[in-house]
Amino acid sequence: MSSIIQVHNLSKRYRIGLKEQRHDTFAQQLLAMVKAPLQNFRQLRSMSKFGEDDDSVFWALKDLNFEVQQGEVLGIIGHNGAGKSTLLKILSKITEPTAGEVRIKGRIAALLEVGTGFHQDLTGRENIYMNGTILGMSKKEIDRKLDEIIDFSGVEKYVDTPVKFYSSGMKVRLGFAVAAHLEPEILIIDEVLAVGDAEFQKKCLGKMESVAGEGRTVLFVSHNMMAVRNLCQKALVLKHGSLKYHGETEDAIDFYLKEYSETRRRLQYAPEDAPGNQEAKFLRAEVLPLTGKDWPLREGEGFRLEFEFLYLGKDRTNLDVTFHLVDEYSNLVFVGSSARNNSQEYFNNGQVKATCEIPPDIMNHGTYSVSRLLLVRNRGVIVLSVSDPISFEIVTSPADAFGWMGKKEGVVKPKLNWQLSYDPGH
Amino acid sequence: MNHNELQIKNDESTKSTPPSGAKGFTPPSGVGGLDAWDQILKPSRGWQAVDWRELYRYRDLLYFLVVRGIKAKYAQSVLGVSWAVIQPLFTTLVFTVVFGNLAGISSDGVPYVIFSFTAMVPWNYFSGTLTEASNSLVVNANMITKVYFPRIVLPLAAAFSKLLDFVIGLAVLLGFMIWYRFLPGWEILVLPVLILILLLCSLGLGMILSAMAVQYRDVKHASTFMVQLLMYAAPVVYPASKVPDAYLFWYSLNPMVGVIEGFRSALLSTNPMPWNLVIVGGGVSVVVFVLGTYYFRRMEKVFADVA
Structure with missing residues (x-):
């Protein structure tokens, strides 16, 4: 060999394309149009030329x-x-x-x-x-x-x-x-x-x-x-x-x-370069084990999802966080929304942090991801939508080691309340 | 003894290689040596000549690209290749009416139709090649980013597939000559040289424009109308004899001047062969061609990144 x-x-x-500048006034826009050819030329030329790293x-x-x-x-x-x-x-x-x-x-x-x-x-x-x-x-x-x-x-x-x-x-x-x-x-x-x-x-x-x-x-x-x-x-x-x-x-x-x-368990941005729009920026999404527990997540255990946004709106408004959880085959497992709790929270201009606890005995083992994360205003207007921010794995619990070893059965594995009765003879 | 030493050395070198291979790198040992490598890919620097030997290896690709260009162009059209005749013929007729009859531009003593058609054949080749070649890389961007082949085959194929139209144009021109009973003199022997000049300058400019067009899409917009304007900088609708002698040298720097006037002299014997125009134009087109190949090669390495 x-x-x-x-x-x-x-x-x-x-060299990747630089962000376009935004122009707020008509006059600025007009000026930019006049200056555009020169700027375009510099940018196109720079595609194949490299000075210092920027x-x-x-x-x-x-x-x-x-x-x-x-x-x-x-x-x-x-x-x-x-x-x-x-x-x-x-x-x-x-x-x-x-x-x-x-x-x-x-x-x-x-x-x-x-x-x-x-x-x-x-x-x-x-x-x-x-x-x-x-x-x-x-x-x-x-x-x-x-x-x-x-x-x-x-x-x-x-x-x-x-x-x-x-x-x-x-x-x-x-x-x-x-x-x-x-x-x-x-x-x-x-x-x-x-x-x-x-x-x-x-x-x-x-x-x-x-x-x-x-x-x-x-x-x-x-x-x-x-x-x-x-x-x-x-x-x-x-x-x-x-x-x-x-x-x-x-x-x-x-x-x-x-x-x-x-690497996919957490996605975090500094406020300066957080993605988003004029109304809100996306700061962080993370999955964490419950207090006292450690990685990896095991089936039967619960876990916590944390989301952070920067809300830039000036008026007080009602905000909710909603997420879609999907499995490795993109099947929707469930949609979680803080709106379900029915408490009216008012926010203006600041950091919005949402924590959601998924209780034990719900999820089966497998790879899951938050496919869509939404910041919703007034129970219906989507302020910001982030796709596929995080993903994580839930491993089989050792207690199950002697159980079924084949393909995973079902997206969820809830602990159900069973009543078994036995009636001897007739 | 010697053999043993070598053995030990080899053992050491294998030991010192980390099993993962992820960290550290052992350059090839003396065994085999550098010359055993067929290809070394590394950043290229400066100006480089075209690798003609590699291009020759890809001659079949060039051939099929030419065939593809021709077939695709006339696919699903009723008149097919006849378009190659119709288009220059009608342009010539319009020119004859507008410039020959209405404006009364002189045509060196031959019927205006044949005068302008003789110019139309090389000019159409030039303008067609320029437009086609300058788009060739952009249109085939998907190929450039997926497979390696000498990129120069793309503008070359554009230029060669245009030759079909050119040959058809020459055949129609021959028909005109028979109709008007023109018998070319010895000057017709210069025709191959003129065609060579035409090829060199069309290809050279085509390569430069195509390489520029990858990065600057302005070329696409500019080339179409530039070609229209350039037509008036060449003696297509008027004879070069109308140009004052003082400007003749600067005029002749446009290789198409020598080519077109040369064509007229070779086929219609209007004037003696205008060697002054042909030699200057020929020189310029050689320079343009060489420059084109070098510029193309220089830009080639960024094609896949910016296309």
């Missing part, structure tokens, strides 16, 4: 170091914005690193999308050539594999029909069929499996397994832990652009899940 990819101190910097500079990757061995199937996991896609884009030469370097042996093919370059007006056959050559195949190579590709795609009947008459599933199948017939030393795959029906996904996974089996190197990015677990021997975990873990897949997934749940 020798290393086929070496990544050394790799960093990538992006707020708009964002490091998508920072000082990454790792190696990939020949024939290894490496999973790359991390939540949204962790830098997975940026890493793939650098490895596949789509974009240049800002610092550091990558050394590669052999031909790379990257599948960040299926069917790149497809044109609606061209037939399936013509698009196979189009897509194939974009992915780096030669015409001869495609000629040789054409029948196989068409066969694999399962769209034989429509191969001479313009793809605009294809269903989206057919397009994906055709695109994947082309990609599956690439023969690179290194294959890079990004979430391609998230599309298509179950049967097709199975086909893709099978194909990828056979690619990996042929001793080729595969880098695989996915949110699907099952797929990562099944395909990859090793995995690396990215967080905020840094490499947090690199090792055996099982350990990496455990690390990721633990890290993920920890």
